[in-house]
Amino acid sequence: MVFSPAGGGPPLTYTERRTGHDGLHFEAAEAARCIRDGLVGTPLRPLADSVATLRVMDEIRRRCGIVFPGEQPDRTRGRTAT
DSSP, X not given: OEEOOTTOSOOEEOOOOOOSOOSHHHHHHHHHHHHHTTOSSOTTSOXXXXXXXXXXXXXXXXXXXXXXXXXXXXXXXXXXXX
16 A cells, blocks of 8 residues: 655555455454463564554544544644544
8 A cells, every 4th residue: 555645755655464354353363362372462463563554544644634532633743642
């Protein structure tokens, strides 16, 4: 997936290995497997990858001016604070 900034600049690119499944029930099954095996995370999607995805999503929201209920704009850094 590639996001092109409206004002120009380098595009934001996001890639992720496909698992071949759509739907949260597969995520729930993987979480159950990890819990059963005593793992605190899945090797299929490391925490760092999830955090990177959230950062991209936050940047998209920031550029679009989307603020969720309960959030306040942080005018000192141009970011949204929770």
